[in-house]
Amino acid sequence: MAAPVTIDLPTDLTSADQPRRPRPTIIQGGMGVAVSGWRLAREVSRAGHLGVVSGTAMDAVISRVLQDGDPGGHYRRALAAFPSQDIAERVLDKYFIEGGKAPGTPYKPIPKLTLDTARAGQELGVAGNFAEVWLAREGLEDHPGGGAVGINCLEKIQMANPTAILGAMLAGVDYVLMGAGIPREIPQLLRSLAAGEPGSISADVAGGSLRRTITVDPADLLGDDLPQVAKPDFLAIISVDQLANYLHRDPEIRPDGFVVERPPAGGHSAPPRGKMQLDDAGEPVYGARDEANLAKMAEIGLPFWMAGAYSTPDKVAEALAAGAVGVQVGTLFALSQDSGLADGPRDQLLGRLRSDELSVRNDPRASPTGFPFKVATLEGTASQVEVYEARPRLCDLSYLRQPYEREDGEIGYRCASEPVHMYLKKGGDEADTVGRKCLCNGLMANIGLGQERKDGYAEDTLVTLGQDLAGASALIERHPEGWTAVEALDYLQEQVPAELGLRHTA
Structure with missing residues (x-):
């Protein structure tokens, strides 16, 4: 196995008593809901790189795994190490089912997120x-x-x-990565939580006339069980150097580094700058304005990684030559045997990859967020119009709900993927509902935790990948039955200059 390369670069906000963390060559992307799960992240981290877990919908994931009987006892083992055993016991009492729930039984609902989520949530x-x-x-x-x-x-x-990041910090997370917006308030959130103080971020409220916040109070939640935690490093996922420069200028909002994500990257991606234009296939058209100037990125002086079509050894070498510390790669790891994808979707994806028939569409309408979203075209999944249209519109997990200010000044919540009449009743525009897919339920189904309903309906999968399949195509030739995360790492590092060496810090 090739030696992983890590380069130590100083960051302006690192205090004297804060550990300087290694800067690995490869960041395994944070993908979907638990596709980049703990097993995958562990393999990448043990190999000397940055393994990343998804922080999306982990409340739903742990509740459903526990209802399935927690095979292997992994989540119960983790909860036994949680600082507050009172909280751990409440979670287990509510959701754990010895031997798992009966087949066809719906999963229990969990508390919905709001600007002031219930304590249990x-x-x-x-x-x-x-x-x-x-x-x-x-x-x-x-x-x-x-x-x-x-x-x-x-x-x-x-x-x-806020709660996701607090939970990660309690477990000693080294890095927080965030994109799909402008994460200017995350550095202060991390500093507040590391100090044991309430941490807040502003909430985007449609039609709102007042500033609203979302807060988590570590001392209130954990009481005397609250341990001292370290502040993780923060990497802002951005698409253009102008945003990187904006975040760097002010020490209060300055991250510790950047992931520069190009349009082909999987999942959500930034919309094209300027007026949205679609090509003949109905996909957003990106141009030179949507590409970061890497010379200017290097001038900023903070470490950065490239993402989006950097899945081959020559592209890794190209990123290093341009001044990047390394690359972030998602698709190779999503398709690996260590990812959280269920066997069915993975086998279908690899089968289409072997026959050179795998395609990924950048759907400008799929996500209720309004951001373009990459969807792998697979039979029997919500990527197909007939499957999507057959699904009853509902919004029960509700992670992508948009808060809005009602006429009475109170806060309501709506999602462009919910029943159209309900969305309109809440003041939404009908045009916003066209083509919107329920990402929350589809992504849960991808990992084998899809909801089953009393009428027999089971949620369909909706798989997201990056549009760059060059690295995956090369790996399927070498490993026709599939590959591991370590094999993907070895492949990516084949052209990493040996003279860079291995330079860690504690």
């Missing part, structure tokens, strides 16, 4: 994210030259982020 969010990071880090200290563990959150899912 906050506890579940903190515990779920703690467990995912704790499992990814388990035994890492026994691996000399091991890397770090990060958590990826979406700026658009604001109502989940």
